[in-house]
Amino acid sequence: DAGVIQSPRHEVTEMGQEVTLRCKPISGHDYLFWYRQTMMRGLELLIYFNNNVPIDDSGMPEDRFSAKMPNASFSTLKIQPSEPRDSAVYFCASSLADRGANSPLHFGNGTRLTVT
């Protein structure tokens, strides 16, 4: 089991550019989550999917943010156009169908995004 795989590990871009973050969940997991971590706001849930369908995107900060999950093994989080305040670590996580404590989140190693 390779775990949740995120790419790139680091991304540096200029304000106004499009940024795409990628995630491959653990095979067989039904849920996929995108979290953002900053010093000021901690870990925030942006959006999550169940069986590739977006369930709750109320945490997506603005229309500049969008997420897709075209199949069970791939998801993207896109920011267009990017702004300096988007600088953060973005985590992808996946879990099995909800079995309470027996379906904890498994996290990727995160993507550190820096927008200059």
Added chain:
Amino acid sequence: AQTVTQSQPEMSVQEAETVTLSCTYDTSESNYYLFWYKQPPSRQMILVIRQEAYKQQNATENRFSVNFQKAAKSFSLKISDSQLGDTAMYFCAFKGETSGSRLTFGEGTQLTVNP
């Protein structure tokens, strides 16, 4: 909405000693699940321990144990025989039975284990 509060932004402990990290939460749900995650400098989020609210027995994983006080809505983490590798940010997290698998995290506690 659920909230999770970790009132200790930073803590330190000497190697081999015991330390307790506090966590409180607020919810109106009757059944829920609680977790502690560890984030070392590598920034990977690692599950440390988990607890079902309907179980009265406190969870234990090797040197890690919890003190779950349901009435007080408290879920503290005790680390025994602290090791240098325990140095990390620790997050308490809540999942309600109606939350659809999402976790709500506390602000985190930075633990430093000193040699």
